[in-house]
Amino acid sequence: MTPLLLTVALLGSAQNQAAPDTTRYIILQAGNPAGSELAVRNPDGSLYFLEEYNDRGRGPRLETRITLTPAGMFQTLAIAGHDYWKQPVDERFALRGDSAEWSSSLEKGRRRLDAPALYSPFFGPVGSLPLLIGAARQSGEVALLPSGRARVTKVGERTVSAGGQSARISHYQIEGLGFTPTDFWVDTNNRLFAFVAGAWFRVLRPGWESIGDALAATQDSLEKQRDVTVARTLADHPNGAVVFRHVSVFDAPNARLVRDQVVVVRDNRIESIGPDSAMRPPVGPGARVIDARGKTLLPGLWDMHTHNGALDGRMHIAGGVTSVRDMANDIDDLRRLRLAWDSGSAIGPRVMMAGFIDGPGPYAGPTKVLVSTRDSALAWVDRYKSLGYEQIKLYSSLDTALVRPIAERTHALGLRLSGHIPNHMTAAKAVQAGYDEIQHINMLFLNFEGDSIDTRTPSRFSAPGRYGADLDLASDSVRAFLQLLKDHKTVIDLTLATFEGMYTVRPGTMDEGGLRIANRMPAEVRRGFLAGGIAQSDSEQTRYRASWAKMLAFAKVLDDNGIQIVAGTDCMAGFCLQRELELYSKAGIPNARVLQIATWGAATVMKRTDRLAAIRPGYLADLILVNGDPVADMTNIERVDIVMKNGVIYDPAAIYRTIGVLGWREGQRAVTP
Numbered sequence: 001m002t003p004l005l006l007t008v009a010l011l012g013s014a015q016n017q018a019a020p021d022t023t024r025y026i027i028l029q030a031g032n033p034a035g036s037e038l039a040v041r042n043p044d045g046s047l048y049f050l051e052e053y054n055d056r057g058r059g060p061r062l063e064t065r066i067t068l069t070p071a072g073m074f075q076t077l078a079i080a081g082h083d084y085w086k087q088p089v090d091e092r093f094a095l096r097g098d099s100a101e102w103s104s105s106l107e108k109g110r111r112r113l114d115a116p117a118l119y120s121p122f123f124g125p126v127g128s129l130p131l132l133i134g135a136a137r138q139s140g141e142v143a144l145l146p147s148g149r150a151r152v153t154k155v156g157e158r159t160v161s162a163g164g165q166s167a168r169i170s171h172y173q174i175e176g177l178g179f180t181p182t183d184f185w186v187d188t189n190n191r192l193f194a195f196v197a198g199a200w201f202r203v204l205r206p207g208w209e210s211i212g213d214a215l216a217a218t219q220d221s222l223e224k225q226r227d228v229t230v231a232r233t234l235a236d237h238p239n240g241a242v243v244f245r246h247v248s249v250f251d252a253p254n255a256r257l258v259r260d261q262v263v264v265v266r267d268n269r270i271e272s273i274g275p276d277s278a279m280r281p282p283v284g285p286g287a288r289v290i291d292a293r294g295k296t297l298l299p300g301l302w303d304m305h306t307h308n309g310a311l312d313g314r315m316h317i318a319g320g321v322t323s324v325r326d327m328a329n330d331i332d333d334l335r336r337l338r339l340a341w342d343s344g345s346a347i348g349p350r351v352m353m354a355g356f357i358d359g360p361g362p363y364a365g366p367t368k369v370l371v372s373t374r375d376s377a378l379a380w381v382d383r384y385k386s387l388g389y390e391q392i393k394l395y396s397s398l399d400t401a402l403v404r405p406i407a408e409r410t411h412a413l414g415l416r417l418s419g420h421i422p423n424h425m426t427a428a429k430a431v432q433a434g435y436d437e438i439q440h441i442n443m444l445f446l447n448f449e450g451d452s453i454d455t456r457t458p459s460r461f462s463a464p465g466r467y468g469a470d471l472d473l474a475s476d477s478v479r480a481f482l483q484l485l486k487d488h489k490t491v492i493d494l495t496l497a498t499f500e501g502m503y504t505v506r507p508g509t510m511d512e513g514g515l516r517i518a519n520r521m522p523a524e525v526r527r528g529f530l531a532g533g534i535a536q537s538d539s540e541q542t543r544y545r546a547s548w549a550k551m552l553a554f555a556k557v558l559d560d561n562g563i564q565i566v567a568g569t570d571c572m573a574g575f576c577l578q579r580e581l582e583l584y585s586k587a588g589i590p591n592a593r594v595l596q597i598a599t600w601g602a603a604t605v606m607k608r609t610d611r612l613a614a615i616r617p618g619y620l621a622d623l624i625l626v627n628g629d630p631v632a633d634m635t636n637i638e639r640v641d642i643v644m645k646n647g648v649i650y651d652p653a654a655i656y657r658t659i660g661v662l663g664w665r666e667g668q669r670a671v672t673p
Helices: 003-016 131-135 209-234 310-318 331-343 374-386 400-412 427-433 441-449 459-470 476-487 496-504 512-520 523-531 538-560 575-586 591-605 634-638 652-657 664-669
Strands: 021-029 032-041 047-053 061-068 074-082 088-096 099-103 108-112 117-119 141-145 149-162 165-175 182-186 192-197 201-204 242-251 256-266 269-275 288-291 295-299 301-306 321-326 350-357 391-394 416-419 437-439 491-493 623-627 640-645 648-650
Touching: 021 047, 021 209, 061 131, 074 117, 099 117, 117 131, 131 149, 149 209, 165 192, 165 209, 192 209, 201 209, 209 310, 209 331, 209 652, 242 591, 256 295, 295 591, 301 310, 301 575, 301 591, 310 321, 310 331, 310 640, 310 652, 321 591, 321 640, 331 350, 350 374, 374 400, 391 400, 400 416, 400 427, 427 437, 427 441, 427 476, 437 441, 441 459, 441 476, 441 496, 441 538, 459 496, 459 538, 476 538, 496 512, 496 538, 496 575, 512 523, 512 575, 512 634, 512 664, 538 575, 575 591, 575 634, 591 634, 623 634, 640 652, 648 652, 652 664
Parallel strands: 117 141, 242 288, 242 295, 301 321, 321 350, 350 391, 391 416, 416 437, 437 491
Antiparallel strands: 021 032, 021 201, 032 047, 047 061, 061 074, 074 088, 088 099, 099 108, 141 149, 149 165, 165 182, 182 192, 192 201, 242 256, 256 269, 295 623, 623 640, 640 648
């Protein structure tokens, strides 16, 4: 063949080959573009994904390559790049005959299969979710590796339109990947069309961003139906007095335990309290007597740093948390949640709201409230006040010149001001400019590094890990800072629980708090506890652990110096608040004081001590009954037997069953695989 004929033949062959099928997606956070995902289906059937987004300097960049068996299971999988915390990722899976093998920085495993099973990638892209449709096509379910099962359900179909184009899409849910079903939408070829996680995180095809709210509304409607059913089934409305007999009562205002008491609740109020031997409790029609020997009755707990979704309501209540402060959320979503929880149409705590404000820029927080002028900032403060918010929370990209005028307007309206420390500012300067409260213990440590650390970026986590161990808590600079906090009556929202894993473990290892509850979790949730922290090496991990110990010591110093701490978490609802209190105890704060912080102390800050956070006649009946004595051993706070919110009784174990979580008794009997 001549060179000319060879060239013509090669060109013809290339033209006859099918081109890769490529789909692009845009990733949105709080409505703002944050990144993209690319999905490619090659002519040979192999798949390629590229996912990348930026969340305030955090965020993954991951390439995924997949081949499938004829049954739709993974034949091979390889994921490489870095995760949300910039940790290197090298996740692999291979199926050879009936032998499956997988490995990553988090786990390794091998199993001989006697039935088809689909590997569940830890770092898998959103675009791979529809692959479960094919894997489960025989029965609607598929076994997962390393463990668990997934059930795939088609919920419905609809036609959507945007920008002059229309598409027919189907709505699917997967049960078994988390506490509640995972929603996603596919086109007529079962390729991902949209993934909508409320207002916070969305993956959509470009040009279709406008349909996100409608898809979210459809998903929310289904979730609301589930929540209404759960609330109707599990909310126990007594039709007479509820009497707790022979119970130890935690006197939150005085941080002491009073033994062998009788407490009477009628409707939504505490009617009476006194020594069991001296009172004749009511035994009228409908009266319910609870023998509480060996148990402790406390006011409902408060979590002062939350970001709530619908699921969190149940998890808060099951964990004994009856009041929360939401520190940043979509305005409309939070309003709907609050109404549902207050009305009882869904299970959830009382909510106090903090309005979020940040400045524009590459590290802006996930919000639409981005201000760059004095007028726009003050207008948002005014709007939050009009909507019933009690606090303003400032974030890291805010122009520091706006802090003082925001503080002045906030205080003039009777609101509190708190937040992260904006870039080019220190915690001390923020207090002097009008902060009433500081979020997160790392922000306190950054104070001693001056304004050189860019608090907008992940440096706000890594710098305290690197330098925190060297901080001398008895130094003049620390003493002066403590005095400043004390003079200004500044409140500190520590959120230790959210930092424990970040500073204490490497990927593949659970932190101490995770280990305490892992065996109670659904398989895929439990697996998530292996994500690990931010240290990039073993030597760095040693350093971070030393800094973590210093953070615990600093928490004790704050309390010793009379500086108000509030128990906030910024992590898993219910469970994290219990862990937060255990960490305060581990830091050396007396247990009775810890319980006071999480009840009366929080209510004092939020000006609710006239009706909440104490077991007194006339107070609202927000109570928890704990098996054991948390004053003697703080880990007993995990053993919540009864929760009462506004006089309505809930069984935590029954709530947990609705999300696949074991109650504390079942958890003690369970053995982690």
